[in-house]
Amino acid sequence: MNVIGHMICAEHLGPEIALGAMLPDLLSLYDRAIRPRRLIHVRAGGEAARDESEALREGVRFHFHVDSRFHRSELFRECSGIVRDRLLAASRAPGLKRFAVGHILAELFFDHLLIVESPARLAGFYDALDRHRSFPLHALLAAHEGIDRAGFSAFLTRLVHARFADDYLERAGLLLRMDRILVRLRQRRLERVEREAALAGLAGHAARAQEQLHAFIGAMRALAAPGAAASEAAASVSDATVDSGGRAGLK
Numbered sequence: 643m644n645v646i647g648h649m650i651c652a653e654h655l656g657p658e659i660a661l662g663a664m665l666p667d668l669l670s671l672y673d674r675a676i677r678p679r680r681l682i683h684v685r686a687g688g689e690a691a692r693d694e695s696e697a698l699r700e701g702v703r704f705h706f707h708v709d710s711r712f713h714r715s716e717l718f719r720e721c722s723g724i725v726r727d728r729l730l731a732a733s734r735a736p737g738l739k740r741f742a743v744g745h746i747l748a749e750l751f752f753d754h755l756l757i758v759e760s761p762a763r764l765a766g767f768y769d770a771l772d773r774h775r776s777f778p779l780h781a782l783l784a785a786h787e788g789i790d791r792a793g794f795s796a797f798l799t800r801l802v803h804a805r806f807a808d809d810y811l812e813r814a815g816l817l818l819r820m821d822r823i824l825v826r827l828r829q830r831r832l833e834r835v836e837r838e839a840a841l842a843g844l845a846g847h848a849a850r851a852q853e854q855l856h857a858f859i860g861a862m863r864a865l866a867a868p869g870a871a872a873s874e875a876a877a878s879v880s881d882a883t884v885d886s887g888g889r890a891g892l893k
Contacts, residue, residue, distance in 0.1 A: 662701015732839035737830035
């Protein structure tokens with residue numbers, strides 16, 4: 643999932659765990675060379691440091707717990723496949739990894755659906771980033787030698803001031819964000835015909851994706867429990883629960 647989707651999946655576990663669940667995506671956005679999974683295993687020095695950062699670390703664990711199920715879910719497979727197939731039908735021009743575009747654009751689209759459904763979620767996202775200074779973020783990041791802690795904190799502040807996620811409010815804005823990502827990945831930008839095809843595919847899939855997204859988030863909330871977000875017991879629940887198409891209520 644993308645960053646706002648991770649926030650929504652984890653928000654019932656508390657604000658520190660929700661921020662931790664967003665951290666891998668935020669760190670990758672800050673610096674693609676960072677390996678966020680290391681945060682699960684490294685430990686800051688001293689018992690006090692470990693204790694105060696454990697909720698954030700649990701959020702990081704929960705992020706990967708959710709992603710492992712998300713990338714095997716019908717929710718992800720259908721939407722990413724629609725985007726990929728629409729792009730192929732629109733143009734065969736080289737210079738574009740269409741599977742990667744389908745993957746990324748599907749994740750952006752789910753964030754779009756979440757904030758259009760409830761605009762308060764966008765405000766909640768900015769609030770979560772803005773409150774990072776009140777959480778023991780430095781204690782967690784200190785054990786990862788590849789992270790400039792002060793630089794990352796300043797980066798989060800810039801995301802808030804720049805209204806980073808406002809692009810997700812409109813489907814056309816998702817394609818603007820997609821083009822920026824393609825530049826970072828050294829891929830060509832989407833052609834006009836490809837942009838139109840992708841937008842048409844997303845529009846036609848929106849109602850089904852919304853239903854599947856509710857089911858997926860509901861399943862993730864049911865699986866998780868404070869103190870055991872990535873437990874083996876949670877992993878034992880069948881993926882059919884996620885892919886069943888049932889609708890679970892969101893707060």
